Amino acid sequence: MIPPILSVRNLSVSLPKGADRPYAVHDASFDLHAGEILCIVGESGSGKSVLSSALMGAVPEGLSVTGGQVLLGETDLVPLRESQFRAIRGRDIAMIFQEPMASLNPALTVAAQIEEVFELHADFDRAERARRARALVESMHLPNPDRILKSYPHQLSGGQCQRVVIAMALAMNPGVLIADEPTTALDVTTQAQVLKLIGELRDLHGHGIVFITHDFGVVADIADRVAVMKHGEIVEIGDARQVLTAPRHDYTKALIAAVPSLTPRDRPVLADAAPVLSVQKLHHAYGSVQVLKDIELSLPPGRVLSIVGESGCGKSTLAKAMIRLIEAKGGRVEVAGTDILGLSSSALRHKRRTIQMIFQDPFGSLNPRRRIGPMIARGARLAGASAAEARSRTESLLELVGLQKSAYWRKPGAFSGGQRQRVGIARALAMQPDVLIADESVSALDVSVQAQVLALLRDLQQRLNLAIVFITHDLRVAAQISDEIVVMQKGEIVERGTAAQVLGAPQHPYTKTLLEAAPGRGTF
Amino acid sequence: MRKAILPYLANPVVVVGALLSFGWLFVAALAPWLAPYDPIKTILPLMQPGAANPAGGIFLLGTDMLGRDILSRLIYGARTVVVFATLATVTAYLVGVTLGLIAGYWRGRVDAVLSYLANVVLSFPVLVLYIVIIVVIGSSPFNIVLAVTFGSAPAIFRIVRGITMDVASRDYVAAAVTQGERAWRIMVFDVLPNATGPLAVDFCLRLGYTAITIGTLGFLGLGLPPPTPDWGTMVNEGRGMAIAFPHLVIFPCLAISSLMLGLSLLADGLREVSDAQGRRT
Helix, strand or coil: CCCCCCCEEEEEECCCCCCCCEEEEEEEEEEEEECEEEEECCCCCCCCCHHHHCCCCCCCCCEEEEEEEEEEEEEEECCCCHHHHHHEECEEEECCCCCCCCCCCCCHHHHHHHHHHHHCCCCCCCCHHHHHHHHHHCCCCCCCCHHHHHHHHCCCCHHHHHHHHHHHHCCCCCEEEEECCCCCCCCCCHHHHHHHHHHHHHHHHCCEEEEEEEEEEEEEEHHCCEEEEEEEEEEEEHHHHHHHCCCCCCHHHHHHHHCCCCCCCCCCCCCCCCCCCEEEEEEECCCCCEEEEEEEEECCCCCCCEEEEECCCCCHHHHHHCCCCCCCCCEEEEEEEEEEHHCHHHHHHHHHHHHEEEECCCCCCCCCCCCCCHHHHHHEEEECCCHHHHHHHHHCCCCCCCCHHHHHHHHHHHHHHHHHHHHHHHHHHCCCCCCEECCCCCCCCCCHHHHHHHHHHHHHHHHHHHHHEEECCCCCHHHCCCCEEEECCCEEEEEEEHHHHHHHCCCHHHHHHHHHCCCCCCCC | HHHHHHHCCCHHHHHHHHHHHHHHHHHHHHHHHHHHCCCCCCCCCCCCCEEEEECEEECCCCCCCCCEEHHHHHHHHHHHHHHHHHHHHHHHHHHHHHHHHHHHHHHHHHHHHHHHHHHHHHHHHHHHHHHHHHHHCCCCCHHHHHHHHHHHHHHHHHHHHHHHHHHHHHHHHHHHHHHHCHHHHHHHHHHHHHHHHHHHHHHHHHHHHHHHHHHHHHHHHCCCCCCCCCHHHHHHHHHCCCCCCHHHHHHHHHHHHHHHHHHHHHHHHHHHHHEEEEEEC
């Protein structure tokens, strides 16, 4: 039996007093072997990031390692002083972070940053450093390595930056790599490439990799073994195939059941009705860059239309233009027969009711200073209800979205992300809109919460006969809620059809690429 | 509410600052009961601190060259400074906050014009500005308030404009817009409450500056017309004889410093506590 390269024994990290639990990580144990990818998977707050920072000897301020060992070969890393640890970081154990842009120094070129690692850990001469930096960049499958080396981080894309970060982590050929959500900030197609690269590191170079993620699709694509964390404890650890297909712990089962399927749900077929939303020749530009090119959409009541695309494709701009948070350069957006774009600002204020929006960020979309009841009721008041009516409508809406009536006087800080999103939904519904736009409204949520909010939206949509425009980057989410799907690329609609058509038999090459890049496609 | 106040009371800087500031407020409010003598009545000139009054009682801080009791003048002077500094600061805030909200929320041309005007005013040294204004329009309580407003409002405008620009880009403001909320209501109910933290700190500091300004104007002979008791005027009147009779100058100076110190400490403490709270959330 080959000994593990990294062995974690009964590791505990305490949280500061007054937190909701005493430990960020409690009694965690696992082994990592060379040439293996161990995925640590869990929802937000499960302690997976704290665990990874403890392995690097850098727990966040206020937290401290209270027990256990982190054995790197024979050495226990836990009692090491910061100065001793500095020699190990980068040389024996290296880390890849979530935000590639934030982990690179914007003031230095890529070459300078990679060479800096050699300066810290090795005594190569200048030519040798440059040669090795170039070799690393080449091995990352980056196009035109010479240009990349001379570039500053802002001149590279997110995926390129992440590959540079990986190159830096690999500079000293460390045995252990710790990757904390390394692909979460990337688009799916870029994610697929980076995952492929990380797989190569394992297969060709035999690195042992701890891969932290919240995404079971990614786990299915890359993991050899999986550890599932909940409330700071590892509840299940085992072979990837076993954990994914025959999970033992109830929590793992629940998490896996919540992963949205790529197969579209059966949706009731409705008789053709006149569209309540009709977008014609909508176009917009930032300077000379066309971000929306003659968008045409049409949506009858009681249907859900998903707009799918990667970052920068114009889908959020489209949402904002439809609801007039930005003024489009031209086109029509008819809601229940009225062209929203043609209204004067005072006329618009009275028609705002008809088209409402649920925002992406559950934390940024509610004013932290205002109580949620009056916030929702204000919408009803603006839509023309009396004060008493607004109050009672708000209370029934709170119940409708699955919150308690007693939540009326509470502030957003008292709610979790999923609950806040429910508040946001109630706020939009208080106006009794004809069309609801959901802009990445479940993207920031954990998978189990996401499933609940999606179920709520489906339920509301049927009960209230709402027309919903659902904007998302996630094909799985789109499959779970849409009647129709529109695929956008570079400001244009490249494919449209029913959910079954688009996901089952994609026509456009870009749609095919998106589908192939969807993580965990073979498993879920 | 109690939870919100507690961390402030646990901070020694806040407590000392509040004791000094509110101490002077208390003195100002209770001046008629605290002052041993009438502040403008001439009794005996140039008595040293602690000297006995032949008519009974003592002059705790001495008397000035016109024979007025310095302690009583300081106590009544607190009224002048508290009333006018507060009035001037509040007016400056009304103007600065209103214009800052408008410029930060609407941006574009409104912002360009207002910011330009603010920069013009800010490019003058404040004291020169005050002197010019007072010399031109004359010294009166109303004119002092006007001058301070004119001089301070641009700085407040800049703070509020910056915060407004930041807050106005948040989704909850977009949500209010899509509800059909009127712009002024968004500014007042969504934007302004999120600016209260930095503004409270600035208010305390600015109150202190204004108190000093009123003192300085008094010292330069541009303050409130005599015989109104005013700390700055007292320092100015005692200046000529300060070597022989230091008490004429020292006590009013101490009064000004302690009020200024109190307000500065209060501002620092408020910032410390609210920063700490900001980090926690």
